[in-house]
Amino acid sequence: MRTTSQLRxxxxxxxxxxxxxxxxHSGAKLSVATEVVxxxxxxxxxxxxxxxxxxxxxTGAFNCRQITGGSAFSLHAYGIAADINWNSNPYRRxxxxxxxxxxxxxxxxxxxxxxxxxxxxxxxxxxxxxxDAMHFEVVASRTEIASxxxxxxxxxxxxxxxKPDSWPVLxxxxxxxxxxxxxxxxxxxxxxxxxxGEFGLLTERATADYQLSRGLDVDGIVGLQSWTAxxxxxxxxxxxxxxxxxxxxxxxxxxxTRPSLQRGDTGLDVVDLQRxxxxxxxAPGEDDGVFGPLTLAAVERYQVSRSLELDGVVGLQTWxxxxxxx
Numbered sequence: 001m002r003t004t005s006q007l008r009x010x011x012x013x014x015x016x017x018x019x020x021x022x023x024x025h026s027g028a029k030l031s032v033a034t035e036v037v038x039x040x041x042x043x044x045x046x047x048x049x050x051x052x053x054x055x056x057x058x059t060g061a062f063n064c065r066q067i068t069g070g071s072a073f074s075l076h077a078y079g080i081a082a083d084i085n086w087n088s089n090p091y092r093r094x095x096x097x098x099x100x101x102x103x104x105x106x107x108x109x110x111x112x113x114x115x116x117x118x119x120x121x122x123x124x125x126x127x128x129x130x131x132d133a134m135h136f137e138v139v140a141s142r143t144e145i146a147s148x149x150x151x152x153x154x155x156x157x158x159x160x161x162x163k164p165d166s167w168p169v170l171x172x173x174x175x176x177x178x179x180x181x182x183x184x185x186x187x188x189x190x191x192x193x194x195x196x197g198e199f200g201l202l203t204e205r206a207t208a209d210y211q212l213s214r215g216l217d218v219d220g221i222v223g224l225q226s227w228t229a230x231x232x233x234x235x236x237x238x239x240x241x242x243x244x245x246x247x248x249x250x251x252x253x254x255x256x257t258r259p260s261l262q263r264g265d266t267g268l269d270v271v272d273l274q275r276x277x278x279x280x281x282x283a284p285g286e287d288d289g290v291f292g293p294l295t296l297a298a299v300e301r302y303q304v305s306r307s308l309e310l311d312g313v314v315g316l317q318t319w320x321x322x323x324x325x326x
Contacts, residue, residue: 001122002139004075010141011080014073015064022061023169023221026053030061033079035145036138038175039120040082042112042154043136045168045176047084049157050105058087080138089125089133097125099133108155114140115147151176164227171221172267174199182222185230186210201289204268213237220268255319262313265291273314276322277302 008014011033022030022040025048032040040061047054061082067074068091075081088100112120122139124132138145159167159178168178175197183195183203191206204220211218214229215237228234259269266289274287277298282305285294296312303310306321314322 001119002141005072007075007080007137007139008073008078011075011078014077017062017079019062019079020173021171023171023223024054024059025168026055028054028056028059030059030082031079032061032082034173035142036080037173038149039112039138039140039145041168041174041176042149042151043082043109043121045154045156046105046108046112048166048168049155050102050108052102052105054084055087059084075137082136083134084136086134091124091134092131095129095131097131097133099125101125101133109136111153111155113150113153114144115150116144117150118144118147120145120149148175161231164224164231167222167227167231169221169223170199172199172201172204179203182207182230189213189230201266205271205289208268208271255316255323258314258316258319260313260315261291263291263293263296270295273299273322276325280322280325 002010017033019031020034020037022032022037022044024030024044030040044054059082061076062079063074063076065074065077066072076083085100090098092098106123106125109121110119110123114120118140120138120140121136124135124137154176156177157166159181170179170182177197179199180195180197182199183193183197186193186203186206187195189210191210193202193206207222207226208218208220210216210230211220211226213236214234216225216229222230261270261273268289270291271287271289273291274284274289274295277284277295278287280302282298282302283294284298285292299314299318300310300312302308302322303312303318308317308321
């Protein structure tokens, strides 16, 4: 298995990562490198199947810092490591293992493999000189992780259709059998998408449209609220009676919560931007979730019309103007 030094070289540079947030089944959130999102979704699936709940208060991932007691960068700075429930799984210099993690669960996490058969995780509780029971780190290379996760190696308990809270939180990007079931249910509800087990932009948009049609919070993320609606066959609601307006991600969204967008970005936030520009008469092309040249030109025209800084970047100033005008 690769050493920490080897992993630093493979995943360099430190602190310069494109991050995605993985929402765990307990509601805890991990900011990890985009390339390893599926790996941590698999880890969460094993924890959920084991009945182990990461606590939001003492669970985290990306951190641009040096290793404890050293000068080299921690693997957290590369976005490939996470600490789970650190209060009950402390870092021990005396080499004593203190953990509340079930051994079978840890073994199942270490058994996860990539699509080309490479091991995915190392557990800090196995360190020789110290014990770091809170810590899981990706040991696969970029090439290995790019082959995806072999979900046949992930010890999952099949979710119960009568229990929405037994289903995993899904977001773009996600993969696996739970995504296939989501896509089947969205298709049955009238949202035409391919059932391929890949939660990409099209599935994200279909999810958001489904949420809007059912009067749910529109965020493109399939959590307890959306699973409940899907599993119980919740009927569509009158759009005029829905608490969520078209083009908003949630009823209480605020400009300060919106991400900065620029050319090359994709996703539901870009769809929202495009729909707002369309509604205001600034044609960005289709609302396809891709921030391309037409969207850039529309943003620049909007910024000029509102005497905003002309930079083509949708930051706090531009979001504020757009949301006040909607």
